Amino acid sequence: MQFRSIKFRIPFIIIVFSTITVVVTGLLLQYIALKDLESGAAEKNQIIAGMVGNHIDQYVEDASSIVKTAGSFSSMSYGDLSKVESEIFRIYDNFDHFDLIFYMNADARMIFSKPTNENVKDRVYTDRNYYWEIIKEKREVSISPLLISSVLEMPHFIIAAPVYDLGDEPVGLIGAGIPLSNIQQVIHKTQQDFPGHIWLLDERGTIAVGPNEGALKSLEPIENYEVNAGGQQLDLKTLISRGETSSYSFTRAGTQYYGSVAFVASTGWTVIVEQDEAAFFKDLKDFNYKLTVVVAMVVMISLIIGWLMANRITAPVYGLVAQVRRMTRGADGALNPTEPTEPTEPPEPANLRSYPQAFDEIGELSAAFTEMRTQLRYHIEQLESAYQKENRLQEYLNNILYSVNNGILVVGQNREITLFNRAAEEMTGFSAEDRIGTSIDVFLEDLGLDLKAQMDQALDFGRTYKEIGASMQVEQGDRRYLRMGVSPVVDGAGETIGAVFLFRDVTRQVLMEDELRREDRIRAFGELSASIIHDIGNPLAGIANLIELVRSENCPEPLKDEVLNLLESEVSGLNSMVINFLEFTRSSGKTRTKEKLATMLENTLRLMQSEISEKQVDIKLSPMEDLPEIFVDKRAIKQVLFNLIRNAVQAVAPAAGGQIDIDAVVDLKTVRISIKDNGAGMDENQLEKLFQPFNTTREEGTGLGLFIAYNIIREHGGRIHANSEPGRGTEFVVVLPLEEGADV
Template structure:
């Protein structure tokens, strides 16, 4: 048998695998079992500690209730010593809780006790903490461990106040809790527990300890043993101070002891249940021995089964290899003429599967070739569509890389397809000076769809081109976002058409304005002619002539203003847009109008922008538009009126808000404020707001008026901006 043959390798592999699998499983099983038993033991010890604490708490609570009952009966005797003595002696004789019971007056003198001890009758017990606890709190208390002066051995005292008819504390009833009663509670558990159980009171005195006899006449303090809890070092004093149930261990005489510590409810005594590590793991050691023997048996069985299984596999595989070698060149259906029996039925099925697989593989190859051709056809079809679309199409993936771009994008931007495909999103924005970064984020993160957002870009030749941008998500078959598609539409031809239409509309408006202005000029001229005739009459005094001349001067000034306003409207100039600091422009305008506002003591309250804002505007036109609005506000407010000016940035637009507290505009007149010749001023031309409206529109902005008659008016101007 060759060592590189499967007949050798498979049996060897199965034997080695079986051996190591069983060995590793056995080792881990032993370790898990050991750790499980140890943890189970610790949990059990913690449960024992809690159970002992609850039993002691129940015992103390019953004793406490008994003493309080005696105290209440004694209080009802209103200080009758005989009744008090009868009551407490009755309790002592009938209840097994107490080793001593006594009555102490409010001066800490023991009046009587049972059993009695003559040498303590005249002794003052001012040094007893339970006396002061009762006198100060007037509540039942349990003392720390102390040496009884009557019995001359350690015990606890439960003390409860005795009151007179005025509810004043006139003394206390005390009852001694003997340690042997607590020891009896411990002994019930100790009989079934292979370990140590210790009780420590709240001051660190040992109450119960297997190494200390209960009839001792001394109080022994606990040893401040170093202790490890959750890999952190501490000591018993800290545990007693924290009063938390814990499980930990300490090392003494090279032995490790595991302790479960709980506290007795109500009195905060510490219950320690501990076992030496060897005792805890005795059960685990026994299980380990049994597992070791079982492992040896399992390994032997696994080796035998592995060998049998290995040979049962290699024998039919050898026959299959022999038949496969008979294949001619190419993939054909396998032909088996021998070995068609039940013992190798699976190998026969495997051979047939090879044959079927070869046929399926040939079919799949043909389908793959057909699918590849169809894919190429669809790709070519898509490319033809992209070339034929009249708008620019550009697709970014989630990382901001360009994946698809068409020829129209090349025409709009002036960059070649090769150059555009090398741009990242940031480079694309920077090269074209196009603000689509926020649109990209909104589409990716929020799923917003943008339609026909008008923007201005700079092509490769640095020419400004107006375009509209539409954007939406690109989703895959699983509806996952894989990118953003932008549709770029060249608006140059449309803008030319809009300007032509605006010019036609302007000509029509000029016709209407001409008719109106002829009417408005005709009336004053007729009046002026009449006044000139009066001047020719030499019979008029000088005062009358002066009044007529002043009137003629005012009429001429009004006609001049009307003609100038008309010329402002009819004069069509190309806007000279430059980046302009809006806030500085407002300050300049306010300085120009300062004298007019001072005449009426007008107060201007202007807010400031946090950061400077630049807007691409025709400085002269926007200045004139804002002056027209401010002059209306100055006319509308009374003396000492207020004009408010504020700013609000919304996306790529800046709002200039001008508000006054003047007389306002009637609701029925609001729709006509931007009409030519609408005015509320006696000497107004009615063209100011009309001209303002047209200036704002020429800047692709908007102007809105809000007013409440008698309260004031607000104009909101919105114009495109460019951040500095």
């Protein structure tokens, strides 16, 4: 067989390639295994530390549940200590979780225990932290640090649960000791084949379980030494004090050690796991041996498979070449290039298939390529057609979005504007060409719209805002009012990929509403003027009569003084009426700013403090620190609050017990203010006339305060009403919109 033959070269290339691939892969795996030795050690230690911590946590949870159950049973014994003793001794006999169980009273004296020790009979255990946590701090369960048992004279942990009296006050506690041998068994069962060392520390760093066999006789802290944790040099105790699961390494006596720190969730205990590098190099040697065997097997299998595949690949080509050569020669074996002959089917060569025309592997390959070319051309045409349809559909949708009357603005996840339709251009005065690709934050800032919070909520949390009132200044100096909605755009997986702004121009509607309010105000002004003319007439007539009386020569001096006092009272009443009338005629709500409702309420109460104190009224003001700012005419709303609170103060009984509750609640679009008193209340007839001008039940009142308050709230797009029953007090409710220009 010639070395230049394809029958030799293809098998040779496959064999060489397979051998090189397997060998290089093996060396690469060995290199990666060597490089990942330290990270593998840290990960393995973390897994072991976590498993040990979880098993100890489960053991402590089970033990705590038993002790809490004993405490609950003892609380239901209603002071019968014999029942308590019987119950906890039964637990000691039936559960192997504890080496000691006892009952301690509220004076920190151990009443009885199992087992017992007469030497500690009169001892007071106020030095035990579990006593203070259960009796004084009233915790449901307490787990002590490691301590030396005064009964057993051995280290153990104490789990304590309270025993309550009928008033749910702790009168004692049930305590149970967890022996360190049980915890050592838990660790041994978890990692009995682990070649390294495992420590368990209490929250103060005292060793509870260590690598040395045998029970501990004293309390010893863990050795503190320098370690490297994440490239940072620090001592072990500092690393533990961070309270975070972490890995570290250190060198001792020329040997590298790898360790991990984990924590028991329910107790704050620390699990430390350490291994030296010898254990990991043993694993690496085992890996190298297994890798060598695998590489050898793969090389042998590759040689066999490569040779078989090479023969199978080259056989059709060799047969095709042989047949082509026979077909180009005559029967005598000589070439005849000048006389064409009819193609004849050549005989099938020995040990080869017949490969007539295009039915061999090469022919099938050619046919497959031809079919693939046809299918590819067809699919390209289909793809082009689908692309054109997609473009037409996209253009159609863009035309729809561009033609609608509402402004539409689309923002991507990167906060850049991707669509800006014609209506948006007309409303904002900006062109789509200038704004597409720019930041939505810059766009909102240029318009003076404070909508960054809503945009963040839509993009980050998928929140939808249906109606947001906003206004902006246009180039001509006029103000344009908008209603805006913000919705998230989600993909098929439900992930937020952007947001859509839909806004419409409601300037005409707002102006019409303002005009209607002005007309209502004019009508109210007319009604009020007519009422004032009517109500001023009577006092003026009375004043004229009194003046005539004073001019009379027969009027005695005492009578003159009385008449002058009456004149002063009538003039004062007329003056109050005129002042209230002027307050009403002032235009409210023209200069609205963002104000804190809590601040306005506090300032109003501060102005009325003397009157409130004089009447000994108890004001209950709910917490309002989280209330948002609202767009209002500050002076007008303070006047409303002043009138409502003053009415409530005057309505409560002058005797002790007068109370006013002031509360404010926020929903999605409004803030609801409630001012409720416990005064005499009103009947239905009084409620119907409540907001009419000159309607008052007090001799010194003008009857205009609530009328003015009603009109101010309406001008702010809000509403006001009262709830009252005779003998059950009165509640005034004011509802105001949160957004500027909105109605409720």
